[in-house]
Amino acid sequence: MLEIRWHSRAGQGAVTGAKGLADVVSTTGKHVQAFAFYGSAKRGAAMTAYNRVDDKVVMNHEKFMRPDYVLVIDPALVYVADITANEKDNTIYIVTTHMSTEELIASQPKLAGKKVYTVDCIKIAQETIGKAIPNTPMLGALMKVSDMYDIEFFKESMFKVLKKLPQKIIDANMIAIQRAYDEVK
Amino acid sequence: MADTIELRDIEVWDGNMAASHALRQVQVDVVAAYPITPSTPIVEGYAGFKANGYVDGEFVMTESEHGAMSCCIGAAAAGGRVATATSSQGFALMLETLYSASGMRLPIVLNLVNRAIGAPLNVNGDHSDMYMGRDSGWIQFGAYSPQEAYDLNFIAFKVSEDHDVRLPAIVNQDGFMTSHTAQGVHTLSDEAAFNFVGEYKPMNDMLDLDHPVTHGVQTEEDWHFEHKARQQHALMTAVIPKIEAAFDEFEKLTGRKYNIVESYSMDDAEVAVICMGTSVETAREVAEEMRANGVKAGVVGIRVFRPWPLEQIAAVLKNVKAVGLLDRSSPHGAMGALYNEVAGSLFNTDTKAVLTNYIYGLGGRDLTKAHLVSIFTELKANADAGKPTTPLQQYIGLRGPKLSFF
Amino acid sequence: MEKKGWDGFEIGAMLRTFDGAVQDIATTLPENRPYSQSSSFTASVADWRIEKPLFNKDYCIDCQFCWIYCPDMSIISRDKKMVGIDFDHCKGCGICVQVCPTNPKSLLMFPEQKDEEAALAEWPKKEKKDQSEEPKED
Numbered sequence: 001m002l003e004i005r006w007h008s009r010a011g012q013g014a015v016t017g018a019k020g021l022a023d024v025v026s027t028t029g030k031h032v033q034a035f036a037f038y039g040s041a042k043r044g045a046a047m048t049a050y051n052r053v054d055d056k057v058v059m060n061h062e063k064f065m066r067p068d069y070v071l072v073i074d075p076a077l078v079y080v081a082d083i084t085a086n087e088k089d090n091t092i093y094i095v096t097t098h099m100s101t102e103e104l105i106a107s108q109p110k111l112a113g114k115k116v117y118t119v120d121c122i123k124i125a126q127e128t129i130g131k132a133i134p135n136t137p138m139l140g141a142l143m144k145v146s147d148m149y150d151i152e153f154f155k156e157s158m159f160k161v162l163k164k165l166p167q168k169i170i171d172a173n174m175i176a177i178q179r180a181y182d183e184v185k
Numbered sequence: 186m187a188d189t190i191e192l193r194d195i196e197v198w199d200g201n202m203a204a205s206h207a208l209r210q211v212q213v214d215v216v217a218a219y220p221i222t223p224s225t226p227i228v229e230g231y232a233g234f235k236a237n238g239y240v241d242g243e244f245v246m247t248e249s250e251h252g253a254m255s256c257c258i259g260a261a262a263a264g265g266r267v268a269t270a271t272s273s274q275g276f277a278l279m280l281e282t283l284y285s286a287s288g289m290r291l292p293i294v295l296n297l298v299n300r301a302i303g304a305p306l307n308v309n310g311d312h313s314d315m316y317m318g319r320d321s322g323w324i325q326f327g328a329y330s331p332q333e334a335y336d337l338n339f340i341a342f343k344v345s346e347d348h349d350v351r352l353p354a355i356v357n358q359d360g361f362m363t364s365h366t367a368q369g370v371h372t373l374s375d376e377a378a379f380n381f382v383g384e385y386k387p388m389n390d391m392l393d394l395d396h397p398v399t400h401g402v403q404t405e406e407d408w409h410f411e412h413k414a415r416q417q418h419a420l421m422t423a424v425i426p427k428i429e430a431a432f433d434e435f436e437k438l439t440g441r442k443y444n445i446v447e448s449y450s451m452d453d454a455e456v457a458v459i460c461m462g463t464s465v466e467t468a469r470e471v472a473e474e475m476r477a478n479g480v481k482a483g484v485v486g487i488r489v490f491r492p493w494p495l496e497q498i499a500a501v502l503k504n505v506k507a508v509g510l511l512d513r514s515s516p517h518g519a520m521g522a523l524y525n526e527v528a529g530s531l532f533n534t535d536t537k538a539v540l541t542n543y544i545y546g547l548g549g550r551d552l553t554k555a556h557l558v559s560i561f562t563e564l565k566a567n568a569d570a571g572k573p574t575t576p577l578q579q580y581i582g583l584r585g586p587k588l589s590f591f
Numbered sequence: 592m593e594k595k596g597w598d599g600f601e602i603g604a605m606l607r608t609f610d611g612a613v614q615d616i617a618t619t620l621p622e623n624r625p626y627s628q629s630s631s632f633t634a635s636v637a638d639w640r641i642e643k644p645l646f647n648k649d650y651c652i653d654c655q656f657c658w659i660y661c662p663d664m665s666i667i668s669r670d671k672k673m674v675g676i677d678f679d680h681c682k683g684c685g686i687c688v689q690v691c692p693t694n695p696k697s698l699l700m701f702p703e704q705k706d707e708e709a710a711l712a713e714w715p716k717k718e719k720k721d722q723s724e725e726p727k728e729d
Contacts, residue, residue: 036365
């Protein structure tokens with residue numbers, strides 16, 4: 001069982017990202033689950049989304065999770081959300097930030113000693129898609145860090161997931177995924 | 186003729202998306218709705234399919250849930266295949282008309298996306314609305330996952346519209362935990378799905394102008410009792426065999442087997458929990474872990490909540506020593522409904538299992554695997570002692586001092 | 592109506608108007624329609640009456656007001672000509688008399704036991720209208 005927790009702001013696309021990832025993973029024969037914590041949240045409020053991936057049908061419906069990966073797609077949530085909640089010894093963090101990994105850890109000491117990767121998904125999204133929607137680039141970074149799928153296969157699969165969007169937007173997303181894959185450190 | 190959609194064998198759908206595709210595939214004639222969280226995407230989905238030519242039907246946006254179900258009743262009496270969806274406060278507002286639908290013997294399928302009922306206002310999942318409708322005369326199915334929310338819609342239409350049944354049916358799914366949780370759903374082709382349910386066969390429909398009928402008549406003490414008795418007779422005798430036949434046919438079509446009462450690891454179980462919704466699947470996983478630790482644990486899931494499967498429940502619990510009844514609704518002044526109904530099912534049998542009641546998960550509060558481990562552990566102690574070692578009703582997952590009764 | 596047991600009637604809170612299939616029901620006269628036992632057409636409410644309306648065709652102008660206003664469809668009219676009263680369904684409410692515009696009225700209320708010929712024999716004559724009852728223009 002692979003478990004992923006997303007930290008996002010409502011409107012940044014964490015739910016779409018989690019469902020898109022589930023869609024891609026499902027095509028490889030694995031069983032998936034994607035859900036989020038909802039409430040009367042407004043756009044901009046901190047929220048979390050989740051993925052579970054397993055070789056057998058996912059029957060666990062508890063919201064409680066000890067994540068293998070924590071994906072933070074908004075830079076400020078490192079300081080205001082409890083991103084290390086219920087972590088495991090080997091939980092891997094991928095954080096959207098303009099800082100280097102060292103600078104990030106210096107600014108948020110509770111990440112010290114953990115496996116932390118950084119990538120500026122906000123900037124990548126702004127420069128490619130034209131909006132600060134950092135969900136698809138984060139998936140590119142996850143592919144690099146986790147080595148889950150070959151990046152070409154992943155982009156091909158995401159292309160199908162996004163197929164209802166205008167061609168220009170799809171192309172920009174593909175570039176964003178590749179850039180995050182290349183730039184995550 | 187509506188356009189078809191080529192679905193993949195496995196689609197990653199949440200429960201709402203699954204239900205809306207089922208409504209499209211059976212080509213529902215009329216959906217009248219007043220959308221409410223978390224059920225909104227079901228009727229929104231149907232309206233989208235209709236707007237884009239994927240269904241030949243009508244979507245009626247009403248002024249309230251009371252109006253929505255009233256419109257469904259009118260459309261069903263006229264002779265159409267009818268469905269809607271609601272949740273929580275919306276279901277509460279619909280309640281009066283639910284009794285009309287069942288008393289008028291109109292087949293309507295209601296997707297009830299289970300949500301807490303305020304106050305305090307809350308959009309998350311518990312079974313308060315499901316419990317509120319339990320005496321309304323509707324057949325009630327329970328889905329534990331998006332796959333089941335999809336499958337049970339087909340079963341619901343088939344059974345509800347059967348001329349020996351002619352009773353409306355509710356398909357329950359957990360708000361958010363199923364409705365907004367995407368998982369793999371094995372799909373049916375549009376053709377296979379439609380053929381499973383078949384063309385709608387009208388009965389006593391108002392649009393049969395050669396046989397004029399008056400629907401919604403008034404009766405007083407001279408006739409009312411006979412009408413209600415006839416309704417109860419159908420619900421108690423016709424429905425379960427028809428559901429079983431539909432389950433069998435569905436298994437032949439899909440390989441997916443459903444049962445009136447679902448039992449997991451119950452053959453040699455010493456202790457068992459009985460619950461509904463997504464909790465059943467989480468409990469199954471925990472039961473397997475308990476077995477690895479030497480506790481003979483099992484899980485019973487209620488698939489058909491109404492009509493209540495009294496005999497099937499008694500049969501599956503025959504050799505169990507301790508049972509935990511998990512109610513996801515505040516019983517407000519009584520033991521939980523599952524406790525009372527299971528106790529009633531066992532009382533005249535030789536089974537003398539220790540029964541205890543757990544109230545959990547109100548307003549979407551998480552039911553964790555750790556909670557279930559502690560429940561199974563308490564049940565084991567009850568089984569060993571041969572009597573309750575805990576209060577009869579306990580709240581779990583609650584902050585503050587331990588709350589229990591009796 | 593015979594009261595059947597719980598298993599003896601059709602399901603649903605539903606009643607059929609006619610026995611069997613009907614066609615062109617709008618052009619079939621009520622007395623020729625196959626009304627079912629559950630239709631109120633087959634039930635008589637004659638014994639509800641204390642007073643009954645009687646019809647004097649000498650004064651009737653076939654305006655159809657009585658036919659329109661009768662709440663129980665008890666005015667029998669054929670080809671827009673007033674024929675008489677359906678005494679199986681008339682409850683004696685007197686609305687037909689109230690709305691009758693002729694002078695004297697073509698419909699008047701009499702005690703239920705009143706002989707029709709005697710009633711016609713004593714039918715009032717045309718009244719001279721009082722000046723004060725002339726319609727006012729305003």
